[in-house]
Amino acid sequence: SPVLWGGGWSILSMASQMLGAPQHEVSQKGAFCSRTEESQPHLSKTDLTARISFFVFLFPWFGLDIGGTLVKLVYFEPKDITAEEEEEEVENLKSIRKYLTSNVAYGSTGIRDVHLELKDLTLCGRKGNLHFIRFPTHDMPAFIQMGSEKHFSSLHTTLCATGGGAYKFEQDFRTMGDLQLCKLDELDCLIKGVLYIDSVGFNGHSECYYFENPTDAERCQKLPFNLENPYPLLLVNIGSGVSILAVYSKENYKRVTGTSLGGGTFFGLCCLLTGCSTFEEALEMASHGDSTKVDKLVRDIYGGDYERFGLPGWAVASSFGNMMSKEKRESVSKEDLAKATLITITNNIGSIARMCALNENINRVVFVGNFLRINTISMRLLAYALDYWSKGQLKALFLEHEGYFGAVGALLELLDSA
Numbered sequence: 001s002p003v004l005w006g007g008g009w010s011i012l013s014m015a016s017q018m019l020g021a022p023q024h025e026v027s028q029k030g031a032f033c034s035r036t037e038e039s040q041p042h043l044s045k046t047d048l049t050a051r052i053s054f055f056v057f058l059f060p061w062f063g064l065d066i067g068g069t070l071v072k073l074v075y076f077e078p079k080d081i082t083a084e085e086e087e088e089e090v091e092n093l094k095s096i097r098k099y100l101t102s103n104v105a106y107g108s109t110g111i112r113d114v115h116l117e118l119k120d121l122t123l124c125g126r127k128g129n130l131h132f133i134r135f136p137t138h139d140m141p142a143f144i145q146m147g148s149e150k151h152f153s154s155l156h157t158t159l160c161a162t163g164g165g166a167y168k169f170e171q172d173f174r175t176m177g178d179l180q181l182c183k184l185d186e187l188d189c190l191i192k193g194v195l196y197i198d199s200v201g202f203n204g205h206s207e208c209y210y211f212e213n214p215t216d217a218e219r220c221q222k223l224p225f226n227l228e229n230p231y232p233l234l235l236v237n238i239g240s241g242v243s244i245l246a247v248y249s250k251e252n253y254k255r256v257t258g259t260s261l262g263g264g265t266f267f268g269l270c271c272l273l274t275g276c277s278t279f280e281e282a283l284e285m286a287s288h289g290d291s292t293k294v295d296k297l298v299r300d301i302y303g304g305d306y307e308r309f310g311l312p313g314w315a316v317a318s319s320f321g322n323m324m325s326k327e328k329r330e331s332v333s334k335e336d337l338a339k340a341t342l343i344t345i346t347n348n349i350g351s352i353a354r355m356c357a358l359n360e361n362i363n364r365v366v367f368v369g370n371f372l373r374i375n376t377i378s379m380r381l382l383a384y385a386l387d388y389w390s391k392g393q394l395k396a397l398f399l400e401h402e403g404y405f406g407a408v409g410a411l412l413e414l415l416d417s418a
Helices: 012-019 045-052 083-088 091-102 137-149 170-177 186-200 263-274 279-287 298-302 326-331 334-360 376-389 405-417
Strands: 061-066 070-078 110-112 118-123 126-136 158-162 180-184 208-212 221-224 233-238 242-247 253-259 316-318 364-368 395-399
Touching: 061 186, 061 405, 070 091, 070 137, 070 405, 091 126, 118 186, 126 137, 137 170, 158 405, 170 180, 180 186, 180 405, 186 233, 186 242, 186 253, 186 364, 186 395, 186 405, 208 376, 233 334, 242 334, 253 334, 263 279, 263 334, 279 334, 279 376, 298 316, 316 334, 334 364, 334 376, 364 376, 376 395
Parallel strands: 061 158, 158 180, 233 364, 364 395
Antiparallel strands: 061 070, 070 126, 110 126, 118 126, 208 221, 208 395, 233 242, 242 253
16 A cells, blocks of 8 residues: 555534534544435535534545655644543544654655654644645545555545546545545645645745756755745646746735646656656656757757857757657667656746746746655756756746645645635
8 A cells, every 4th residue: 555544533522512513413433414415416615614514623634746756745743632632532543643653665656755754733723733645546446445555534524625536536535435526626735735844844944945056066055035025926747748837926826827748748758768667767767868869959959159149059949859860769878868858847847937927927936846856857958948048037936845835735725615
């Protein structure tokens, strides 16, 4: 199993007393609902509010973002458990919580990103740590099955989820896991998560950063950036594909455009061209490659710079342009192909982001998404390209929690509804 669900306890008696509700109306699943109500095919945010508003203190607290390539899960681990709460906690939930927070790997594909853990947060009056877990989307059926085997539906009947997979796997959650999904808009969750994580910071450090001298290996520095007054900003979310949002306030934003050429494109092409089997392997190959053996540069066409239009000789004129030559095809390595693929995708994203920033008159561009995880090559290239082609007018910014903001937003929606 890639991951396990977290544990918790319920204070149903207290909740019912607070609401003046008869004890028998509170199910052991923590919901004022009959099985007929639970079997409804769809839960809206309004339904969710009505269903969970009375049990703010019922654990576990999860947020789920089911993307096209990765599933991101955030779990709030309470650290202020009282002796009475611990005594009331169901034993199997206690063991699940311990398992979830004491391991960094779950099966062969589930990973808890320990370095991203946020400590000593206060949510809904409870203090605890926020854990960040990811696993491939193709393992979602196994994840749901495991939840069923652990009888998760005896604790909660509803999960807050965002991303396309919240729609794709809704039926599986219902039939295999006896669980309803409250499907949340992924862009709402993304923005909500970004603003929240930036506001609480990264364990005393800045969540947002930028690169100084990004192309100079010796002088390149990763420096903190203060997003205290974030608006307006261009938010570029690079997952399997790319969505670009212009954000003018917490409630005022629009999707400007997007592209199908994203992280999924990079990984998919690398699998075809190099035979790699993981995203990490693809990036490792790219780090040892030389894209100039694959791409046709301006200097390959003009013999130097194209001065009239300000195009330097090192700029890419045609991605993979050298591969038209049989001789050059035979001389390139898999590492060169991986690097060229990474540069091609990154340059395309940077070019679109720059045009959107100019059209929207925004000078801060924030890049997020799991494509950037352990991907320093792309981050430094984006930082340099935006600065160079805008003549210093645009700044590329990055966030430490990269691809988890949608899941964080889903968790916050759960707690806001409560």
